[in-house]
Amino acid sequence: MNETTIFGKRVRFQNAISETAVANIRDTLWVVPTQHLTIIRQIDVVPPLMLASNPNYAGGGSGCGYPRLSELCFDRGFRPNNFPINLTLLHEIGHIVDHHYGAFASLSTENKATLRSISIPASALTQGEGEYYAIAYQQVISGGASAAVRAAVLASSAFEGVDTVQDRFSEQSVGGGA
Numbered sequence: 176m177n178e179t180t181i182f183g184k185r186v187r188f189q190n191a192i193s194e195t196a197v198a199n200i201r202d203t204l205w206v207v208p209t210q211h212l213t214i215i216r217q218i219d220v221v222p223p224l225m226l227a228s229n230p231n232y233a234g235g236g237s238g239c240g241y242p243r244l245s246e247l248c249f250d251r252g253f254r255p256n257n258f259p260i261n262l263t264l265l266h267e268i269g270h271i272v273d274h275h276y277g278a279f280a281s282l283s284t285e286n287k288a289t290l291r292s293i294s295i296p297a298s299a300l301t302q303g304e305g306e307y308y309a310i311a312y313q314q315v316i317s318g319g320a321s322a323a324v325r326a327a328v329l330a331s332s333a334f335e336g337v338d339t340v341q342d343r344f345s346e347q348s349v350g351g352g353a
């Protein structure tokens with residue numbers, strides 16, 4: 176196990192530390208609201224078989240309370256969409272944020288319906304309400320959410336008191352949770 180620190184977060188690599196992964200994680204954490212970063216204890220980067228039975232699994236997990244990412248999610252061939260911002264990492268942070276704040280459960284009936292309208296990929300290992308929130312969170316933080324999804328996520332308990340989302344892909348900033 177090898178360790179480094181990114182924005183004060185311990186990042187552990189099962190194998191050698193990858194400079195590509197370190198830069199990618201740094202670029203991704205940069206756009207995560209500070210309040211949400213404080214609940215991320217550490218990040219682990221592990222071989223795919225430590226996450227799933229499929230050796231080509233290029234995703235992550237967060238069942239232990241912090242993001243665990245497959246080495247393959249830093250492979251541009253497997254996950255071109257994870258550059259410059261790692262959508263897999265944002266997704267796993269979304270699960271942790273949802274769990275910490277009870278974010279999906281805090282939503283109005285209308286906003287829950289908006290998130291349930293998101294299609295969950297068949298390949299996703301997690302299904303259900305938490306998965307909707309994690310996908311929506313990733314979309315909002317990466318700048319790819321629809322206006323309706325963005326409004327719903329920003330109305331969740333996780334964004335109370337969060338004044339600014341650093342978003343390098345758009346000029347939008349969060350005007351506080353409604």
Ligand SMILES: [Zn+2]
Nearest residue numbers: 270301306309
């Ligand atoms: Zn998920």
